[in-house]
Structure formats: C-alpha cells, structure tokens
Amino acid sequence: MFLWLDERACILGVGRTLRKVLGVPEAQIVGAPFSRFFSVARRGGAVRMCPKELRSSCGAVDCDRQIGRCGRSLGAMTAEEMLHVTLRMRPQVSLRGALVSHAGPPIQGGAPTQAGGDMLLNFSFGIHLRELVAEFDLTEHDFSAADLAMEMLYLQEAKSLVLEELRALTGRLDQARKAAEDQALSDPLTKLANRRAMAQALARAVDHATNGLANFALLQVDLDHFKTINDTQGHAAGDFVLQLVARNLCESVRGGDLVARMGGDEFLVLLRGNPSRAEIGTLAARIIEQLKAPKWYRGQECLVSGSLGAVSSRDYENLEIEALQNDVDRATYAAKTAGRGCLRFGSGPVENVEDEPATSPGAAR
Known part of the structure; x- marks a missing residue:
C-alpha cells in the first residue's frame, strides 16, 4: 500500500496492493502525476488548497492550487501526522496514510522552503478495512507481514460473531418475555384475556x-x-x-x-x-x-x-x-x-x- 513520488509529485513506484486497488496496469501508474489518481481531502471530503506560503511564490500557470498538484504542495503535508486522500476514480473510497520526505530542506511553517526530494506515502484502509477488503477481493497475501490488517479483520469478524450471538440472544429473550407477558394476561383454558x-x-x-x-x-x-x-x-x-x-x-x-x-x-x-x-x-x-x-x-x-x-x-x-x-x-x-x-x-x-x-x-x- 505504498506510493513513491518524486519532487514533482509524479509516481515513481506503487505497491502491489495499492495497484490492485487502483485497478489499472503499473505501466499506466508509474510516471503519472499523483493528482491523476488521488485527491487530498479533509475528513468529510472537502478539497484542501495550498498554504498561503506556497501560493504567494508559485509561478505555475493554470493551476487550481489544490494540494497534490505539485511536489511542493504535497511536501507541505509532511508536517502532518496523518494524510487523508480519496481515489478520483472511486470517490467513495478513502485512504489514510503517512507522508515521509526522503530528502530536501527542513520544513518551516508547514511548507518546504524549496522543492524537496523524493517522498514516500504509506496507505491503509482505516476504519473501512473490512468493506474495502471485500470490495477489492484482497487476501492475506496482499498485506505485508508487519501490517496489522489481518489482525484487525480477525477482530472485526470475532466482533461480528459476538454481536450476532447477542442479537440472537436478545431475540430469544424478547420472545420469552412476550410469551411470559401473554401467559400472565391470558386464561390457560380458553386462551381468552384473563x-x-x-x-x-x-x-x-x-x-x-x-x-x-x-x-x-x-x-x-x-x-x-x-x-x-x-x-x-x-x-x-x-x-x-x-x-x-x-x-x-x-x-x-x-x-x-x-x-x-x-x-x-x-x-x-x-x-x-x-x-x-x-x-x-x-x-x-x-x-x-x-x-x-x-x-x-x-x-x-x-x-x-x-x-x-x-x-x-x-x-x-x-x-x-x-x-x-x-x-x-x-x-x-x-x-x-x-x-x-x-x-x-x-x-x-x-x-x-x-x-x-x-x-x-x-x-x-
């Protein structure tokens, strides 16, 4: 679930599982800009714009000033603990990850002072893990040995089984309660009200x-x-x-x-x-x-x-x-x-x- 980007935010490499999620051949992914497949968003899907520090010194023509359109704007996110993105081809799919800069000057005020080096993005499915694993037909082999996704799935499955049993138990208790109430309010011989x-x-x-x-x-x-x-x-x-x-x-x-x-x-x-x-x-x-x-x-x-x-x-x-x-x-x-x-x-x-x-x-x- 990793993405390797250069200083222009063009994709240099993509992990096997993320490639499976994108649903296109690797040849169409490598070399393409980050913004072709991903959009950076806040929780709730609102598009994020470049910081003022970058917009004031940006000379790009016909740019919509969205974070992720260039390497400098994406590099401005390295100071954040968590990055949230959505897939452009499937806006309902949201990923969360961490962005690490391989090289480049230190961050000042949340933005790099000049174009930095390569960047590495490592993604996860977050709270929608179970649904997305089923949607993309992923298996245990699609996750690294250090990834806790499988453990999370096992826990969610165990939770589902427990909840199902609790619902069944609640249903049986409701039926027993209703039967007891009916018995308390009915005549056993004639089945009329008592x-x-x-x-x-x-x-x-x-x-x-x-x-x-x-x-x-x-x-x-x-x-x-x-x-x-x-x-x-x-x-x-x-x-x-x-x-x-x-x-x-x-x-x-x-x-x-x-x-x-x-x-x-x-x-x-x-x-x-x-x-x-x-x-x-x-x-x-x-x-x-x-x-x-x-x-x-x-x-x-x-x-x-x-x-x-x-x-x-x-x-x-x-x-x-x-x-x-x-x-x-x-x-x-x-x-x-x-x-x-x-x-x-x-x-x-x-x-x-x-x-x-x-x-x-x-x-x-």
Missing part, C-alpha cells in the same frame, strides 16, 4: 372516556346450569363447554372488542366504539341463542344458557371501575332472577336496572 388483562384494558377505557375520547360498554355473561354439567358429566365436559363458549363469544363480537374470562363460568366483554343499547341488545341476542344451542361432549348433551348484564360508560357522570363492575354484576343478577337467558341493562342503584330483553337474534351483527 381478569388482569381486562382490568388493564378497562382502566384505559375509563381514562379515554373520562377525557372525552371514546365511550364504551361492558357486557357480562354468566352461564346458567353450568354447575350441573360439572357435577353430572365431569370437569372435562365443563372445560369443553367453557372453550366452546369462549369461541362463540369471540366470533360474536367485533374485532376491536375484548373478551375475557373472569373466572369460573363468568365472562366479561369490553365493547369499544360507544355502542348503542340497540346494538348491545342485538349482540346479546346472538350470544344467548348460541349459548342455548345444543353442545355435545362424548355423546352427552350439555345444556347451558346465559344471563347477561350490560352497562354503558355514557350513563355515568363520574366513571369509576368499581362502580361499573358492581352495576354490571347487579344487571346480570337481575337477568338471572328474571328467568335466565336474557339481558338486563343497569347503571347506578339496583332499582334502576331496566327490565329490557335482548333484541331478536336475527338482527345484524
């Missing part, structure tokens, strides 16, 4: 409604005669019925609604989007009909029905989660005392629970 998940969703819904963003409704479903199934047909039959009810509820509600199993044979549905009483009644009628449909487990019919209670957030001046849950419980209890298999609305004291049956199951979803 009491904790409903509490979180209900808290957000109350916050939105309180701030005037969106109203909602709560629909509670309590199975009738479920204990009889457990007692006469066994808990396996009861579990089957709960799973079937869960599937029916999910198929009945809209996509944005949340169905949760609160425990035992009690389910709670958070109806978002400010549904009207008529819409709640239509949904309840469909659920009631599905619950009454025959359910068979191992040749035995499992008969259940559902008592439903509902409350709407728009009926409350001061929304409180506890009040909502108490009122929907009262409404569900009112449905049971009214004969089961029906819907009752409620908000506030129990005497305000309305004796309003569900609408026809044939209404639109």
